[in-house]
Amino acid sequence: MTSTEQAEPAPRRRRGRPGHDQSAILRAAVELFNRRGYDATSMGDLAKELGLTKPAIYHHVTGKEQLLGQALDDALDELTSVVTEASREQPGTGAYQRLREVVRRSVEVLIAHQPSVTLLLRVRGNSEIELAALERRRWLDDRLAALVADAVAEGALRDDVPPALVSRLLFGMVNSLVEWYRPDGAYDQAMVADAITSIAFDGLARHEP
Amino acid sequence: MTSTEQAEPAPRRRRGRPGHDQSAILRAAVELFNRRGYDATSMGDLAKELGLTKPAIYHHVTGKEQLLGQALDDALDELTSVVTEASREQPGTGAYQRLREVVRRSVEVLIAHQPSVTLLLRVRGNSEIELAALERRRWLDDRLAALVADAVAEGALRDDVPPALVSRLLFGMVNSLVEWYRPDGAYDQAMVADAITSIAFDGLARHEP
Known part of the structure; x- marks a missing residue:
């Protein structure tokens, strides 16, 4: 990088954590549904699995029915x-x-x-x-x-x-x-x-x- | 029945309901585990399914692990x-x-x-x-x-x-x-x-x- 180039500015606010977009949530949800059973899995379990808060997940999906x-x-x-x-x-x-x-x-x-x-x-x-x-x-x-x-x-x-x-x-x-x-x-x-x-x-x- | 015959006396206390012995509980449990998933099924669900109280079921089995x-x-x-x-x-x-x-x-x-x-x-x-x-x-x-x-x-x-x-x-x-x-x-x-x-x-x- 030459001195005249600018690094991309960091976005002010990010929605959810980087890497935990909807498709990553879906992948984790499906894995969890298969491992524990869909009915036995709560959005709280999914949040825990992903190391996210429940509101962070609800930012991307409306609920486990949507993921299913x-x-x-x-x-x-x-x-x-x-x-x-x-x-x-x-x-x-x-x-x-x-x-x-x-x-x-x-x-x-x-x-x-x-x-x-x-x-x-x-x-x-x-x-x-x-x-x-x-x-x-x-x-x-x-x-x-x-x-x-x-x-x-x-x-x-x-x-x-x-x-x-x-x-x-x-x-x-x-x-x-x-x-x-x-x-x-x-x-x-x-x-x-x-x-x-x-x-x-x-x-x-x-x-x- | 002649008049000299005696009807069987009703037992004073019955353990659980008639017909809901251990094998009937097991059958109902397996059906419920298959329908809803083992992890998602509680002993309360099983009691409800059988129309029994939880204590009545625990009289026959120690828990859902035993049934599984x-x-x-x-x-x-x-x-x-x-x-x-x-x-x-x-x-x-x-x-x-x-x-x-x-x-x-x-x-x-x-x-x-x-x-x-x-x-x-x-x-x-x-x-x-x-x-x-x-x-x-x-x-x-x-x-x-x-x-x-x-x-x-x-x-x-x-x-x-x-x-x-x-x-x-x-x-x-x-x-x-x-x-x-x-x-x-x-x-x-x-x-x-x-x-x-x-x-x-x-x-x-x-x-x-």
């Missing part, structure tokens, strides 16, 4: 985008191919948005926000079951298990990864996506060539 | 029995066959003990009791991963996915059923067990004969 809603929207928006894309009929791409693709992309979303998806999967419907999230989940489940049914109808999938049950179990396996996946663990995202698609579509048993 | 411990033991004792049996080498029965059997029997346990298994699967390790339950779960996970490894070693399972990851995903699919299975729903226990073993071992894709 934002986290659930984060997860649901991503999953909706993946499922909507997969549900769209594409020339030259059958339902089976789109189903494999939606499994792979769901794994990507679950790993990239693990905290908010974890929260979503634990929602029980105890409030308006949770009920709205469950409604959006049901929409996703219905689209996925329809895609499975299409893949059965085109003759690519076994037809001895009801499509709705296939969909439950297939995405039950996918969703289970939020419970144990660790980004710094032994398996990267591609490895998990490959394992799930291999097991689900081709099975664990070694098939004779 | 009993529920977790219920789930863990059943699962331990299934896994121990499957881990035992049996003449003429390979690891692959024992793995298929442990999947089937796990489904039976999850359905027969759905409330306590649901609670077990949500345990986060917030107390000594929960940490002990997680320790027992880890033992089960290790035994199951070893069984998968044995089935790979005998050449019956695909070897391109690490056994520990196979085990996570396979039992992730099994465990997912506690989230949606309803005893009065469209699928009975045998149907779910068949679907899971078919999908997991033989895959969803229709194999050319």
Whole structure:
């Protein structure tokens, strides 16, 4: 810096502490909700976790419902985008191919948005926000079951298990990864996506060539 | 009733209300823990749910930790029995066959003990009791991963996915059923067990004969 340059003037008043903006509060809230349970977590707990006063947090967010809603929207928006894309009929791409693709992309979303998806999967419907999230989940489940049914109808999938049950179990396996996946663990995202698609579509048993 | 028969005398003092014995309290507690979260549930909530006073409940149990411990033991004792049996080498029965059997029997346990298994699967390790339950779960996970490894070693399972990851995903699919299975729903226990073993071992894709 030359002597003629001016350092940026420090702002007179800062809103909240630096680094504790809304997205940092949201991250901490989701982590706390997942660790202790949403209902058991108060804004006071969150303030304590962040080393802030409650008024400092309320400066950024209206309450824990807002944080829950934002986290659930984060997860649901991503999953909706993946499922909507997969549900769209594409020339030259059958339902089976789109189903494999939606499994792979769901794994990507679950790993990239693990905290908010974890929260979503634990929602029980105890409030308006949770009920709205469950409604959006049901929409996703219905689209996925329809895609499975299409893949059965085109003759690519076994037809001895009801499509709705296939969909439950297939995405039950996918969703289970939020419970144990660790980004710094032994398996990267591609490895998990490959394992799930291999097991689900081709099975664990070694098939004779 | 003839005139010489005597009606049973009413007991002078009854301990708690009839029908609200310890096992009924435990059932209600587990249902409430699953619905609202263990940490968010107080003995006062449980008393309210049962229409009893808190002292009436404390007459039967020492506190919510005892109820949690009993529920977790219920789930863990059943699962331990299934896994121990499957881990035992049996003449003429390979690891692959024992793995298929442990999947089937796990489904039976999850359905027969759905409330306590649901609670077990949500345990986060917030107390000594929960940490002990997680320790027992880890033992089960290790035994199951070893069984998968044995089935790979005998050449019956695909070897391109690490056994520990196979085990996570396979039992992730099994465990997912506690989230949606309803005893009065469209699928009975045998149907779910068949679907899971078919999908997991033989895959969803229709194999050319």
